[in-house]
Amino acid sequence: MKLDEATVEIIKDSRGSETVLARVVSGDNWGEASVPSGRSRSSYEAYVLEPHIAQKRFLSEVKEKMLGRNFEHQDKFDNFLRRLDGTADKRRLGGNTTLALSLAFARTAARERGLELYEYINRIYRVGGQAIPLSLPRLIFNLINGGKHAMGTDLSFQEFQVIPQHESVREGVAAGRNLYKRLGEALRKQFGKDNVELGDEAGYAVKFGSNERALAALKEAVREDAFRKRVSFDLGIDAAANSFYDKDKGIYRVGREEMKAGELAKYYRHLAHKYGLMLIEDPFHEEAFADFAGLNKTTGFYVVADDLTATNLARTKIAVGNAAADAMIVKPNQAGTLTETVEAARYAHRSGWQLIVSHRSGETEDDFIADLAVGINAWGIKAGAPETAVRMAKYYRLEKIEKELEGK
Secondary structure, three states, rough: EEEEEEEEEEEEEEEEEEEEEEEEEEEOOOEEOOOOEEEOOOOOOOOOOHHHHHHHHHHHHHHHOOOOOEEEOOHHHHHHHHHHHOOOOOOOOHHHHHHHHHHHHHHHHHOOOOOOOOHHHHHOEEEEEEEOOOOOOEEEEEEEEEEOOOOOOOOOOEEEEEEEEOOOOOHHOOOOOOHHHHHHHHHHHOOOOOHHHOOOOEEEEEOOHHHHHHHHHHHHHHHHHHHHHOEEEEEEEEHHHHHHHHHHOOOEOOOEEEEEEEHHHHHHHHHHHOOOOOEEEOOOOOOOHHHHHHEEEEEEEEEOOOOOOOOOHHHHHHHHHOOOOOOOEEEEHHOOOOOHHHHHHHHHHHHEEEEEEEEEEOOOOHHHHHHHHOOOOOOEEEEEOOOOHHHHHHHHHHHHHHHHHHHO
């Protein structure tokens, strides 16, 4: 595919911060993509370059080298970008720029081939040389925000999640939106309207007093929903333990308590048993492979790696080798190109891990991750609370894909 034109523009994300949007053109086909940003980040993520600097470097160091060249496959284009950057973490061009260009290229290539984006991704994803069936992911809604996603709260954990037990995406989204609305009404009644705000991912941000009180409120809302409408949900949390780990002292500050890794593991088991947790994401800090593995050996819930693996193939290999988890978060902007995202996901998938494709706290209305989740046969997808345009864009795209797959 020969590229005839390429641009990088600056837009605003859901937090009002600047980010980049790339557009590439090949003949009559074109594609564009914008890149989100995370507030809670792993040390191993692709570097985010200040957007104005990224735009200038694209114009001076990338654009002319791209135009007129023929890239036969996605990996050829992505490797071209990696070579131009020349750094391990994409510090020169910015992982935000390389990803925007990579995803825009993917959309253009899919159009040129007459494929839906999820079909295009599925064709390059193949595991062990074998085609992987297309499938719709389970929906993971973040209804209560804490940690770095809701700085005004007193919650250590970052996400308090519900996972609807629905085969249909449409039914799952509807159930999630109804639960979200009723939970908001209950919280405003309990804490007062002025004391209930929204966090970065559109979940409710409230001073509950403790993580357990937040979980209890969520469990009660789920119980009420099950009683009234016979709708069932599982619960999960993203602890995001990097954010409350004191590296100098080797302790975790959970609310007013200080815990060693062993004590924290015991606390997680208590929460899992009491609240029926299906998954716990990032229970320990990003270097704690052994602690992850210890918890993973003794639980009946998914231990999910995010900051630990950072959608990075080398980190994923270490985590798999240590049996540190049994599920992994997949975030394209951690990797910086679609090819690297697919490589890390493929390795985890081949190793028997579940995949959960995820948005970021600072989002755009780009719905690429919906197609990615379907194309790589992901077990789940996180796109935030079922509210606000940037979050709902992903869920609406999944509903559209569901209709297309039903018609095939």
